[in-house]
Amino acid sequence: MQPRPVPVFDGHNDTLLKLELGAGTPRERSFFERSSREHIDLPRAREGGFAGGLFAMYVPSRACDDTATPYRPDDPANYAEVAHGPALDFTLKLAARALRLARDSDGQVAICRDATEIRAAIASDVLAMVLHIEGAEAIDAELTSLEVLHSAGLRSLGPVWSRSNIFGHGVPMTCPASPDTGPGLTEAGCDLVRACNRLGIMIDLSHITEKGFWDVAGLSDRPLVASHSNAHAICPSSRNLTDRQLDAVAESGGLVGLNFHVAFLRPDGAHRSDTPLELMVRHVDHLLERLGEDGVALGSDFDGCMVPGAIGDAAGLPKLIDAFRKAGYGEDLIEKIAWRNWVSVLERTWA
Incomplete structure (x- = not known):
């Protein structure tokens, strides 16, 4: 009998998005059946020790049902701003999909709203799903929808994806480039940070500009967290964090989750699946040096990126x-x- 894999609680995946976009198309798949497509389903999660994580609710810039055009990071259409109404509608679809997965799982999946529930789920081999918003276009300036989504289970939020919205500005996915690519938080963004602190919603600093990072650091009374970012000192992508940013995360008692995307790992920023696992270890070594043993975690970006071929999908986590x-x-x-x-x-x- 094979020993149980080390449990992995992961900081970021786009599984809800991929399931929603595939619905009613030839790419439709069941989360409860093993697939050779994408990265996460329940059988592969169990095989690899994927015990749960932050499940992103992300609204693509293209039409929400557009799966015909492959994603290209150099296509400006993928970064167009998204209106609040359509974003809220699509986010509610993703939240409903998560709630249905838990309801239909026969106790194998749970929406977790506090740390006690996460620990209990991991101990009992139940997949722990925490709802996260990546890019807050679904939130209105009055923050009404934030209150409602929090009541539905939202516990983590990134104010921006790699585009602008009413709350702030995101970094492009460019290498080599500094994360200091534009303005930071707007006044509405400052209000959003304060409201998230009040409600106990984690603020995710992945995708935000460096100025936005420092704006959050000056406002927030909670640990600074980047759920799926790497070390800029090793891979000079605008999506990664400088040593000065890492030091601020450490000072706050925060955390950085290692992103598995090869273009955020490689010093040359190339999209190559033959990226070695040793490079991932190199990033973790650097993060450990700046953040300490309590400040480093995993933020795979499964179902939203190209992972090293040696891992492949959630079943490959033991590697x-x-x-x-x-x-x-x-x-x-x-x-x-x-x-x-x-x-x-x-x-x-x-807390």
């Missing part, structure tokens, strides 16, 4: 764990990176 072991990481540190650090920072944020 990354083995790479950590080969690099000399002890089992206690591996468990912190794999899941304990995420639960700790969420518990401190939601």
